[in-house]
Amino acid sequence: MSEFDVIVVGAGPAGASAAIRLASNKVNVLLVDRADPPGSKNVSGGVLWGDSLSQVIPDWEKSNMLERYVEAKGVTFLTKDSKISIDFRSKKFGEYKSGYTVLRTKFDAWLAKKAKDAGAMVVSGVTVDKLAMKDGKVIGVEQSGETITSDSVILAEGANSRVAYDSGIKKKPEDQKIALGVKEVIKLPEKTITERFGLTSPKMGFASEYVLGFLDGGVKAGGFLYTNRESISIGAVISMGDLRKNNQTYSFNVIEQFKDHPFIAPLIQDGRVEEYSAHLVPEGGMSVDSVYGNGYMIAGDTAGLTFSNGLVLQGMNYAVVSGILAADSFMERKSKGGDMNFENYQKNLENTFVLRDMNNFRGLDQVTWSESIHSTIPAIAEDAMLNIFSENGNPKKHLSQIVISSALKQKDKRKDLAVDLYRMLRRM
């Protein structure tokens, strides 16, 4: 007889959602987080997209742990001198769910509290060493030489997956499977933020991703800027392979270059940096051979369930869904008499957008981090825009002529661009 039905390792959106789901269904669950208070080592850019959380917390949108509702979504290319962006705002974001900006330390502590209220035992400030195995089956977790037993374990410890590595169920990431996110939280008055980003109310927010095509030494990084109630979350996601190739740019300076860009600096002007943080970001889809095994399931970042295609950067919504599915898969098995090999979890994931997104966009990371996205396309666009919008005394040309002539200036990149465009189109 195990001490717990389920032990969940990691109190982030995946782990907490799993624990809430299980505890609400009278499952005896232990949620363990190595930070104290739970969640205080968790970092993300900070938009929780979609409405998945309503499956475990129906009234989650009423929580005062949410910062702002995204009513303005941007996608922006930055070159050294220019900014080319789509700034999409729609009243329809009321019915088509966008997302909320969140600050994770506060938000995740709230999620852990919800798990506790639902009946889970929540333990923080203690680090699980590895999965406890017996006869090829996971029978609980090991901590300080002791085994705490459970019928199954849900592993949701994040991108830096030490328990998974030390238990031999995940390999350490190659450069192309991981990026480094660095972030700052910059304090600004609520009113300033609302006005500066042209938002319709203090409850409404702006979120944009950036392609940073201007960094020293050609380092490739994406940027993000999200508005919270009284602060701005700004950061850079840096390609590990690229940083290594470059080997002269300090990761912690990339975000400063982003902040100093002539069209970013005014947005954070007079703001005071309140916090600096860094975190690994899984790239390019699933990062484990299998999301399940005998007696365990892997959820959230640990499984590599994040998505970035240059237009959006998502992870928390996948974490929530995978956590809930792991919980449901356990209950499904338990009700059918106890086989704890969770291929049903894999199937359940396949039936939702989580693994569909991963499969549909497999290989897109090659494009996301390509020369085309980071330099060729922005250069063509910049040149074309300058031609379209400036008056140089010459007769006006058709738009297509302008774009073609701008593109021809980049002709040595032509072949790469064609390959990347083909890759992109194939996945749309």
Added chain:
Amino acid sequence: MIKIEDRLSLLNYKIDKSYEHITINPSICETCPDHFCTFACPAKCYTLIDEKLNFKYEDCVECGTCDTACSHGSVAWTNTKGGHGVKYKFG
């Protein structure tokens, strides 16, 4: 540009005086051709002083970057224990 030292000074750490959660193997670092860790680590825990690699675990934000960054097997990375280490206010 804000210096990294000033940014790190904003952070709250509960430092574990009895356990260094990351250790390096100086003999490997001595012959390292790239010292990529010094560029990769976002908390500037790895620095070169007189050509010699210097590592301090106290400023670590526990991202795990150095473990991936070091391709020479010098970094031994473990989680902090007992709630020690970085304690974010916002995350």
Added chain:
Amino acid sequence: MIKMALEIIVMIKQVPDSSEVVIDPVTFTLNRGAARNVINPADENAVEQALKIKDANNDTHITVITMGPPFAESALLDCMAKGVDRGILVTDRAFAGADTYPTGLTLAATITKIGKFDIIFAGEESTDSSTGHVGPGVAEFLGIEQASYTSNSWVEDGKVFAERQLEDGVETVKMEPPCLITVLTNSNIPRNATLRMKIDAMKRGIETWTLADINLKPEWVGLKGSPTIVKSMKSIQEKKRAGKKFTPDQMDEFVDELISKGILKFGGD
């Protein structure tokens, strides 16, 4: 050496994490609201000191007590997870606004209610008020011997020994139990709780006592029982200091500057 079974009581307090308490840039007052609560650092050292004595003396039983709001439960559970046997939270609306006098009285009454004890441990002072009153106050209320500002303590042949860190050296005192010891911040390295012990502590849970449990009158506790009256509070505003740089080859000018400002004077004239 005779090892004896001991009854130890540790008094702790939950305080705002001092590294998170920020100074309001407008009013210059401490903004504690932004900070999360932690166990007062010196109290963690007091708990560790008690546990060390328990390690060395079989059958030692430790009770940790705190006077505070209901959420102080987590601080008691943390101590229990490290090896403390019993946790008591003394909480009552009547305690609100207490200064160090009724706080000491309340804790002393709690200890009296607990009954037999050999050693009481407390942190030297709390980071949120830094008076250092409460520990010694409790000893006075209970009429027992005390040793403050200690870095180590142990029990030998039924006597309690404590090392007090003084300005000019270390003083080792020998006391008859029952006695009270206050422990210096950073005098030891608090141990980590294991997952097994954390689970166990949660299952055991804490006891909650109120004013009615400790035989004190409402007018003796809280704000009503507090003799301290805060007349006003002033924040110290940082003075802008003038600065001037000199290079090593400007030594003459540097000395002239010091003389002109009256900082440097020549005697004998």
